[in-house]
Amino acid sequence: MKIAIxxxxxxxxxxRIKDASNLFVIPIPVILDGKIYNEGIDIEADEYYSLLNNSSEFPTTSQPALGEVIELYKGIVAKGFDTIISIHLSAGISGFVNTLFSLTDSIEGVTLYPYDSKITSVPMGHMVEAALDLVKKNASLEEIFAKLDIIRDNTYAYLIVDDLNNLVRGGRLTNGAALIAGLLKIKPILTFEDGKIILFEKIRSTKKAFARAENIIGQRDKEINRPVKLYVIHANNLAVAEEEKEKLQKQYPEAIIEIGHFGPVIGTHLGEKAIGICISAQ
Structure with a gap:
């Protein structure tokens, strides 16, 4: 069995895994002012937020062209792989991973396993990293999926966004939650529930929202009861992310804490300056 991720x-x-010979990345398109950009190929995060701020239209995202995905899978087969584990952003954000289930019997010479991470960004990258490490150790499919399930079932993310309008206009958060936030002038904490972004709690200020998220992370650490990593993820807001990492490190001195960023696709939905605080089983 030769496994591609x-x-x-x-x-x-x-x-450390970006150049792995058995790792392949499908770009997700972002449409900005009528022009299509493939994330990670035509546009990177830093450039994107500059374009976003100067755009005349609200940006949108779309699923990759199915034909291009099929060609990628066929190319992987041509490289000698007979098994593909395809790990993707939450079905609660995009229908892409569900679309892949329709392909499981249509690619000759390979067994395809689509996997819904129920998250995105750094935690999803952690799942990819874990899968690649296990493949290198010749782990079985059962062992790989068991590890992915442990990470997925023990990942919690809390989002503090500057403006809810992007999420509402993109259909990733209900209008009711945004309306309540606007009327009460609150700073909401959002989270993922079954892969969907929902309103977790209403807080009166940004400072209190961060403090509350930091406290929740500590509670989740006790619940997970296994080695964890903490992540601070930002949408073109590195200075605040670094400050938040420093605060978390003081509160949880033994924790491994990493900083990552939201790329153009997720940045489109969360908006610039969003911060995510996340804990995940290792």
């Missing part, structure tokens, strides 16, 4: 461009991948 496929993911999409919303995954924030550690440098």
């Amino acid at each position: 496929v993911t999409d461009s919303t995954a924030y991948l550690p440098d």
